[in-house]
Amino acid sequence: MTAFSTDPIIAIATAPGRGGIGVIRVSGPDLGAWAERLCAQPLRPRHAHYLPFRDRHGETLDEGLALFFPGPHSYTGEDVLELQGHGGPAVLRRVLEDCLARGADIGLRLAQPGEFTQRAFLNDRLDLAQAEAVADLIEASSTAAARSAMASLSGAFSAEVDALSERIVQLRMLVEATLDFPEEEIDFLEKYQAAERLGGVTAALDGVLRTARQGLVLREGLHVVLAGQPNVGKSSLLNALAGEDIAIVTPIAGTTRDRVVQQIHIEGIPLHIVDTAGLRETEDTVERIGIERSWAEIARAQVILHLQDARHPDDPLDADIVRRLPAGVPVLRVWNKVDLLGHGAGSADRSVPGQSGRHAGREAEDSSDPLLISAHTGAGLDALRARLLAIAGWMPGAESPWLARERHVRALEAAREHLQTAAGHAAHSDQVLDLFAEELRLAHEALCGITGQFTSDDLLGEIFSSFCIGK
Structure with missing residues (x-):
């Protein structure tokens, strides 16, 4: 622009x-x-x-x-x-x-x-947060997202940010007035209860940050990749989660040759589910290209759903797949086809033979215990949905009153870091009052960047160029 x-x-x-x-x-x-x-x-x-x-x-x-x-x-x-x-x-x-x-x-x-x-x-x-809400309202993919975008457009988020800014400004005024008249020898930090007031502002900011993170999840959702060997039921699971036949399902291993992407909603949260080609060694040129694309998609995933056949719990190829999964990404281990085991669909006290422990080398990333499901009957899918929401950081029943963007969350986190640094200075003495004042200023600027009071032209160009023409 x-x-x-x-x-x-x-x-x-x-x-x-x-x-x-x-x-x-x-x-x-x-x-x-x-x-x-x-x-x-x-x-x-x-x-x-x-x-x-x-x-x-x-x-x-x-x-x-x-x-x-x-x-x-x-x-x-x-x-x-x-x-x-x-x-x-x-x-x-x-x-x-x-x-x-x-x-x-x-x-x-x-x-x-x-x-x-x-x-x-x-x-x-409009302020900048409200202007962004215009685009978010147009792009909202669920009723919950549209409702929250409308709240942002109406100024709910901006009001929270402005209230925090006002409290910081009041504290800044007292600090800077003291710096201007040092001869009065006022013990500012004690007389004006600066540490206590700062603690109150920080607690309020923490509340706004929690809500903003919920709003970010509601706006952006999760990029979930289904990974596993051929014929473990990845396409069947995609269809079951979507509630319609999105992907072709056959008993023939290697049916899926390229990725299939479908957006679904769980409690209003958008999940971008990607079905990938089965991971195995193959001489088929087309299938090999599909597998290469599968690994590229796995590298971009926010959550990896590693699907395995519950009838073959000790398959060494699954261990090979686990070793190749990227570090630092949550991995959900899901055992499918429990309906074919012949003795129930996986109660809470039941474990998969040979898999009571975690895969070696992935303790930090594996998300809790394995889930037992049947994409065919739907058994266990509610537990899977709940686990995905938990990974997203979504708190059921705590719908965000407004949407937020990644830059909003980063700005709030930056403001909090500056307030924490200011609190560290306040724990010493008035000898660091100028540093205390500087951290308050930086926290205030971070908050003002959300509503656009202090915003670079480059950022404005990036934000508005993503809008549709005519808006």
């Missing part, structure tokens, strides 16, 4: 493709006179006018509604004109091209991705 400009901008604001309604949005300073020339009639603010959309030669291109929103009381804070007509791509393109031609004299140009929302941010209609 280029540097901010005040050129009038225009874009189709509805999604590509056919639809009942299509919207063209124009934003810029002092658009009123141009908008009335375009529509060939006066436009009352925030009033829907039904009229024909005629081109500069008088030909009717479409008919629909024109709405004019004078700035600053508009989405962008500038004058905004919206033309709402029929949603066919061809007719929208004709209206758009005519508007561009008739707006050449005022410098009208096509908007870049996210430029309308960027202007809303720069004109103080």
